[in-house]
Amino acid sequence: GENVEQHPSTLSVQEGDSAVIKCTYSDSASNYFPWYKQELGKRPQLIIDIRSNVGEKKDQRIAVTLNKTAKHFSLHITETQPEDSAVYFCAANNFGNEKLTFGTGTRLTIIP
């Protein structure tokens, strides 16, 4: 089955700086890579996703890049704000079914 590794486990950045979270996956057949954000005490919610037919996708201050050859993908947050503080999870789908395998999460703290 799919295996997803996520780094770092914790990340602190100054407000206004950029944050990058990286994930690697094992199954070259995976073709869908979502990112979820979980604020303290709340449910995980999808913030951005990318499919394997594109290399980059942007949505305002958030971008995701995908390197299929190296089997890794990254979340980039620019001009960070206090409300970006949360736990972020990457995931990859499992070819042949509709399950997702999640990374272990990154706790992002924005320092005012």
Next chain:
Amino acid sequence: DVKVTQSSRYLVKRTGEKVFLECVQDMDHENMFWYRQDPGLGLRLIYFSYDVKMKEKGDIPEGYSVSREKKERFSLILESASTNQTSMYLCASSLAGGLEETQYFGPGTRLLVL
């Protein structure tokens, strides 16, 4: 707007008790999932259902069972609760067919087994 609800936000049970966690979604989604969330371990899939009465084991099914008698409802059952099942349990749902794979999560149930 997708709504996924879980029957309880907090539960306290004793070792050996049978525990039922219920999840309901109102968007006619075919797929439903149960995860447990533990610090440093992320979201781990317990069971998955892709249709009524259909179920598939996830990565950590031991000690759990599930029931899906109606499309909108997916229940997680702990047959005999143990302290190592103290955790946050999250339910999720998604459309089938692979075109819209977003999983929508419920608010979670924090279970404490004493």
